[in-house]
Every structure is written in C-alpha cells, then in structure tokens.
Amino acid sequence: MAYDTLGFALFNKCTAKCKHCCFSCSPESQQRIDINRVIQYIKESEEINEIKTIAFTGGEVFLEYPTLLKLVEISTEVGKNTSIATNGFWAVSEEATYDKLYQLKKSGLKHLSISHDRYHSEFISTNNIKNILKVSLNLDIQVSIAIVKLKDEKIGDLIDKIGSDIYPASIKIGACMPVGSAQINFNSSKFDRTMDIKDARCTYGGSLSILFDGKIYPCCSQVIMDTGLYIGDFNKISLEEALYKAKNNALLYFLRNEKMEFFTNYSENVLDEIYPKKIVNPCELCKLLFESNKVERFHDYIMKEAKSKIK
Numbered sequence: 001m002a003y004d005t006l007g008f009a010l011f012n013k014c015t016a017k018c019k020h021c022c023f024s025c026s027p028e029s030q031q032r033i034d035i036n037r038v039i040q041y042i043k044e045s046e047e048i049n050e051i052k053t054i055a056f057t058g059g060e061v062f063l064e065y066p067t068l069l070k071l072v073e074i075s076t077e078v079g080k081n082t083s084i085a086t087n088g089f090w091a092v093s094e095e096a097t098y099d100k101l102y103q104l105k106k107s108g109l110k111h112l113s114i115s116h117d118r119y120h121s122e123f124i125s126t127n128n129i130k131n132i133l134k135v136s137l138n139l140d141i142q143v144s145i146a147i148v149k150l151k152d153e154k155i156g157d158l159i160d161k162i163g164s165d166i167y168p169a170s171i172k173i174g175a176c177m178p179v180g181s182a183q184i185n186f187n188s189s190k191f192d193r194t195m196d197i198k199d200a201r202c203t204y205g206g207s208l209s210i211l212f213d214g215k216i217y218p219c220c221s222q223v224i225m226d227t228g229l230y231i232g233d234f235n236k237i238s239l240e241e242a243l244y245k246a247k248n249n250a251l252l253y254f255l256r257n258e259k260m261e262f263f264t265n266y267s268e269n270v271l272d273e274i275y276p277k278k279i280v281n282p283c284e285l286c287k288l289l290f291e292s293n294k295v296e297r298f299h300d301y302i303m304k305e306a307k308s309k310i311k
C-alpha cells in the first residue's frame with residue numbers, strides 16, 4: 001500500500017452551502033486544523049519519498065488565500081507537487097483570477113481541481129469557471145473539473161455553458177453519495193445505485209487525508225468521515241507514525257487486497273446483517289460496513305484471517 005498524496009482539508013467554512021456537500025460545509029462552519037501542525041507535517045514529508053503530492057481542500061481554501069499561498073510555497077520547497085480544490089468563487093474576472101493564480105503558479109502550484117455542477121452553480125457563476133480555465137491555460141496550470149450528479153440528472157447543458165474553454169481540462173464525473181448534506185436534502189431513490197455489491201472493491205487512490213477535525217484517514221473519499229476508519233490524531237502522532245499505522249492495519253490490508261465480499265459475507269452470515277444489493281460505489285458500502293460504532297465487530301474475524309495468512 002503506497003500513499004503518494006498527503007491531503008489536508010484545512011477547514012470546513014465555505015462561501016457556498018451546496019445541497020450535496022459531503023462535509024455539510026457552509027459560511028457558518030467553524031472547524032479547522034492547526035496550520036502550524038500542517039506545516040510540520042509538510043516539512044516532515046520532505047524525508048518521505050513515497051509522498052509526491054500535497055493536496056489542499058476545504059471548505060473553500062481560497063477564503064484564506066495568504067495561508068494557502070504559504071502552504072504551497074513550503075510544499076514546493078520540500079520538493080512536492082501541489083494540488084488545490086476550489087469552487088472558484090474568487091474568479092470574478094480574468095484580472096482577479098490572474099492575480100491569484102499567478103502568485104500560486106510562482107509558488108509552485110501544479111494542479112487545480114474545480115468543483116462545479118448544478119448544485120455549485122446555485123452559488124458560483126459558470127463565468128468564474130471559464131475565467132479559471134482561460135487563465136490556467138495561459139499560466140500552464142493543469143485543471144480538472146469535478147462534476148457530481150444524482151440519478152437521471154443531465155449535465156450536458158452545464159458543459160455546453162462552459163463551452164470551448166473546457167477543452168484543456170480533464171473532467172471527472174462522480175455519482176452523488178448519500179452523506180453529509182446530500183443525505184439530508186435528497187430522497188434515497190435519487191442516488192444512482194448501479195453497482196452490484198458483489199463487484200465492490202476499494203479503489204483508494206493512495207491518499208492519506210487529514211480532515212478539519214484533526215483525524216487522519218486512509219483515503220480521501222467523500223464518506224470517510226462517516227466511518228470509523230481513522231488511524232490517529234494528527235496533533236498527537238507524526239506523519240511517519242501515521243503512515244506506519246495505515247500500512248500495518250489488518251482491516252485496511254484486507255479492504256485493499258480483497259473484494260468487499262470478504263466483509264459482507266462475514267457480516268451477513270455471522271452477524272446477521274443485511275446489505276442492499278445495489279450501491280452507488282464501494283465507498284457507500286464502506287460506510288455501511290465500518291460506521292464508527294461497527295468497526296470493532298470485525299476484530300476477531302480479521303485477526304483470525306490475518307493469522308492464517310502468516311502461517
């Protein structure tokens with residue numbers, strides 16, 4: 001298990017209050033992590049070659065632009081690539097966009113991920129996204145656009161509205177997950193459950209994530225805060241210890257190396273639990289299996305299976 005990305009959700013305050021926000025962020029949100037500790041972690045990552053990229057998300061991280069700039073600078077100084085996720089609220093004109101992105105590019109920014117879809121566009125004009133795309137092309141910053149959709153929702157109009165500025169960007173379309181605000185605002189039937197749970201397998205993507213509650217998680221999934229899969233408190237353990245814990249966790253070992261049937265079969269046959277036949281994606285099943293108060297019930301099973309692997 002390699003972790004090539006160290007991600008920080010710095011705080012949960014946001015300019016928007018999207019109906020589908022997995023972290024239920026809003027202008028009123030107050031949780032944040034200690035920036036000095038973030039800097040310590042970034043500096044510690046210099047000695048850890050496996051970590052190639054430092055990623056920053058929120059909330060909306062451009063709300064604290066000077067801090068963001070400083071974090072990108074420090075990450076570049078220690079030899080890492082950097083990536084930022086944003087809703088683009090700040091890109092109100094090409095000039096304003098250039099001002100912000102020029103400084104970030106000079107500090108080493110490599111990649112910008114813009115979140116924009118029907119729900120974001122209730123708060124952020126699509127023109128802002130066009131500004132970011134134009135200026136990023138000019139400054140040679142890689143851009144991706146993350147679009148989240150519910151079942152039966154059409155996204156063609158939105159892409160048409162962005163127009164030809166979209167060509168240099170990579171587009172990532174994700175099914176909306178039943179977590180955070182989405183779980184409150186949308187009826188369960190709106191989520192696009194097309195995956196058979198028999199096919200579910202964790203596709204964790206190699207990211208170690210530290211969220212605004214200070215907990216360290218072994219992936220950057222939208223559901224991860226709703227699970228008990230955290231591996232420590234970043235105020236108490238070093239980055240090296242966090243990586244060690246993530247790599248020597250028996251539950252995570254089986255989650256990454258077996259299909260998720262490994263857990264559902266045990267859960268259904270021994271614990272008498274029932275799971276839906278269809279899920280949005282493996283992360284939804286992960287949430288159902290490993291809610292905070294449910295992780296422990298796999299302990300004896302996992303230890304038995306781990307011992308049999310060692311023999």
Ligand code: SF4
Pocket residue numbers: 014015016017018020021022023024025026058059060087115120
């Ligand atoms: S989805 Fe993104 S832009 Fe919308 S409230 Fe959440 S963090 Fe803010």
Ligand code: SF4
Pocket residue numbers: 201202203204205218219220221223224255282283284286287
């Ligand atoms: S299946 Fe679980 S561990 Fe894997 S990426 Fe999804 S939430 Fe993370």
